[in-house]
Amino acid sequence: MIRARPAVGGRVAEPPTLDPVPIDAQVRSTRTGLVPLLVVGTAIAALLAAGLAAVTGGDTSGLLVVRVVTESAAVVTIGSLLLAAFLVPPQQNGTLAADGYAALRTAGWAALVWTLGAVASVPFTAADALGQPVKALLDPSVLFTVAGILEQTKAWMVTAVIVALLALGCRLALSWGWTTALFFLSVFALVPVAVTGHSSGGGSHDMATNSLLYHLIGAALWVGGLIALLAHGRRGGEHLGLATTRFSRLALVCWIVMAFSGVVNAWVRLPLSQLFTSDYGLFVLGKTFALVALGVFGWFQREKSVKQVVATGSGRSLLRLAGVEVLLMFLTIGLAAALSRTPPPAEGRAFPSTVELRIGYDLFGAPSVTRLLFDWRFDLIFGTAAIALAVVYVLGVLRLRRRGDKWPVGRTVAWLAGCFTVLFATSSGLGRYAPAMFSIHMESHMLLSMLAPILLVLGGPVTLALRALPTAGKDNPPGAREWILAFVHSPVTKVLTNPFVALALFVGSFYGLYFSGLFDWALDFHWAHLAMNAHFILVGYVFYWPVIGIDPAPNRLPPLGRLGLLFASIPFHAFFGIVLMSSQTVIGENFYRALALPWVTSQLDDQRLGGGIAWAAGEVPLIVVMVALLVQWARSDDRDARRTDRKADSDGDADLAAYNAMLRKLSERE
Structure with a gap:
């Protein structure tokens, strides 16, 4: 088992330990406190997504459940790595402190679930695209043949490989530098699936894809960061005030990015006249309402929590107030999963030209x-x-x-x-x-x-x-x-x-x-x-x-x-x-x-x-x-x-004097 304490007198640091509770006990305690919340939130999101799909006549198979579980694991992975890399400081020698190491271990377990979800998404996505039951595609030869044709299934396979490497890296890394690299790799793992969904096809797909990338990254940092912050407060970690302050600033930016990108994505996909008359439009309205509620509620509760945490150093107020925000976030994930399974309405929109289908827009001369x-x-x-x-x-x-x-x-x-x-x-x-x-x-x-x-x-x-x-100053967090x-x-x-x-x-x-x-x-x-x-x-x-x-x-x-x-x-x-x-x-x-x-x-x-x-x-x-x-x-x-x-000027031109003396000696010898 890897453990470390800060280096003393220049000695090489050992892996992290936080006295008096060993790091493994902290990780288990965090999982014990957060697992019920995550399970309840994921279950609510999955049931909501499946229920909405059933109401609208969509597929009620396990695809939605797999998507919700996979996306929940993804945001937990990204948020935990965000905490370890940027919200809590490492030790002075560059090794992760105990709090960062605990978050890194949590990210490793979540990345494992993310990997399994990505692998499971391949047959479910292929079956959904072909209108076949999943069991018909469980033959590896058939599955790989079909998956090699569909862009979405290829994206899930690429994601599975990336996240498997990420899970392995979370088990091996110990330094702050490698943790930062793993964080950026986790954010990049969102890209393959994002650029091959509904937004990547049809007209204006350039705008839709670009806005979706902003939207997904903002959501992952916001939701995952809050969950990681709750885990940090649950285990009584150090620098809770610093982590809460940094995350509060990031959350505001993420909310602005999500709001703007969501409006752009809906605008290029949905005619305004069908906002209230189509299933896609109703899902957009529901997600918009949930996002606005999250932004307003989250801002006020974080402002209150930050002041209390900074003043008292206790994470109880953060845990009490942020738990409600996390549940609201899982509701939003459920709506997003249902939205991803609902194609935009085709009525009222002209069929795009060949040029628009290829590059996203028309050229007029x-x-x-x-x-x-x-x-x-x-x-x-x-x-x-x-x-x-x-x-x-x-x-x-x-x-x-x-x-x-x-x-x-x-x-x-x-x-x-x-x-x-x-x-x-x-x-x-x-x-x-x-x-x-x-x-x-x-x-x-x-x-x-x-x-x-x-x-x-x-x-x-x-x-x-x-x-x-x-500058951070001596003995201050970087x-x-x-x-x-x-x-x-x-x-x-x-x-x-x-x-x-x-x-x-x-x-x-x-x-x-x-x-x-x-x-x-x-x-x-x-x-x-x-x-x-x-x-x-x-x-x-x-x-x-x-x-x-x-x-x-x-x-x-x-x-x-x-x-x-x-x-x-x-x-x-x-x-x-x-x-x-x-x-x-x-x-x-x-x-x-x-x-x-x-x-x-x-x-x-x-x-x-x-x-x-x-x-x-x-x-x-x-x-x-x-x-x-x-x-x-x-x-x-x-x-x-x-x-x-x-x-x-400072030495009286000593170099010139020495050079002249050397010349005089040479002249005298001659």
């Missing part, structure tokens, strides 16, 4: 300069992220100025320009036409992988965050500033910013994506477009960070090394464009041919145009990088000169 600049369709993922990053950066700059510190205007301009580049590449007419035309896609690709990362790294966001955020430092110095960051790794990722992405068949396969899925855009931005940022980044990189290069790394990438990039321009094979031919855009008369000519754009687009970023390198080089020389002058 050839891409002119006016359309590319002004025909916007806001991207909920990258557009929202760009705006949020710009706002947070400006708030950090304002905090420095209120404190009397200066921040270079050029860095602010570079960061805001980078955020606008991301917004323009994904939400303007350029982003609107990019999924449908290879040439426009290549323009967006170049902006996201080359121009936006250059501007973002020149903004120095890590340096700004470290200067604007307060906060956001310490988390950022831990990320910058993590082994993952060191590996990614290694010059050879960064170069391989940056130039290899062009060839690996477009010449391996991966791009052809990804064109049919909206989530794959999201993944490509995220990959372009992150890989570009990782490459340009050690080259021209303001923030200190784990692998800092000298000026000549930066210049060499930059010039090493140029031939690969130019050759990629030349290959595209000279190729006789159309990449993504089946997808583009199915769109049948009347203004694209030749897919091969459009691809060659995209190759020309890729070849020529590298010139502008190269100029920006060269100017930035020269400016940084000159400033580095100026700093060295000023440092030398200060040293000479």
Whole structure:
């Protein structure tokens, strides 16, 4: 059994123990106190979902029960890892404290249930899609054949693999760093099923899928975080006031995200005239009412609980008030499960065109300069992220100025320009036409992988965050500033910013994506477009960070090394464009041919145009990088000169005197 106490005198820590009660006893006590609440809540949610499905004539099989149990286990897993990673502090040596370790063990058991639920969802989902009884699909050969065809069953299989690794990691991890990685993995495990449900098909599926991702992640953090907080209070854990305060802030953000994303998802799926006349609309109204009630009730009870917990250090008030909120949350889960089993009404909505079915929306003409600049369709993922990053950066700059510190205007301009580049590449007419035309896609690709990362790294966001955020102080729990430092110095960051790794990722992405068949396969899925855009931005940022980044990189290069790394990438990039321009094979031919855009008369000519754009687009970023390198080089020389002058003033120019003495001795010998 793993146990640990804080390190003393630099000795290596053992696994956690909380005196006088052993950690295993704490975990058992937590399970004993929370299991009845979780069982009752899950049972209510399952019965409500099954009852609503029966009333509306839907399937009353075990699929709904499996879905409710699986989703309940998922939120418990995510919430427990959230508590262990960010709500309670680790020990000073980076090992989890007893409270974090107890939450990690709870997450491991919940992840095991999540895994079993994901595995069980495969035959239930396949049987439901085919209209067959589950027992007809229990033959492994039949099940795997059917499951390999349906996107939803493939998503459940992927989820089962991810969550099985997550459950194993929860049994093996002990450090705060690995716990944080497991938390982000648990959030990612929600994605496969979310992007293959009702929202991923039909018209406006881009908006629906993006809003659903926000909705699910917000709900999981809110519900799971509250359950984990209750477990923490039930076992009498330390830092309860800190954990409650941090979760209260997060819960408010989650509620806002859920409310906004829920409205967007319902708006693109349901005509307003059918809000009160269809089963789908009634479920939306019920879930909306439950969400509003949860937000209002949860806010007031948490405000009261936070004050009492901080004042008394006791978790009794938290347990008494938050228990009701958890039951309301399970009712919401039941409504959500019933909603997921009810397709949106088709009446009153025009059948989407082929283009809308493929990319989520219609295009109304050839891409002119006016359309590319002004025909916007806001991207909920990258557009929202760009705006949020710009706002947070400006708030950090304002905090420095209120404190009397200066921040270079050029860095602010570079960061805001980078955020606008991301917004323009994904939400303007350029982003609107990019999924449908290879040439426009290549323009967006170049902006996201080359121009936006250059501007973002020149903004120095890590340096700004470290200067604007307060330090935790000695013997205080680590906060956001310490988390950022831990990320910058993590082994993952060191590996990614290694010059050879960064170069391989940056130039290899062009060839690996477009010449391996991966791009052809990804064109049919909206989530794959999201993944490509995220990959372009992150890989570009990782490459340009050690080259021209303001923030200190784990692998800092000298000026000549930066210049060499930059010039090493140029031939690969130019050759990629030349290959595209000279190729006789159309990449993504089946997808583009199915769109049948009347203004694209030749897919091969459009691809060659995209190759020309890729070849020529590298010139502008190269100029920006060269100017930035020269400016940084000159400033580095100026700093060295000023440092030398200060040293000479302090020691009476001792180095110059010693040099002159050496010359005199040499002259005398001659």
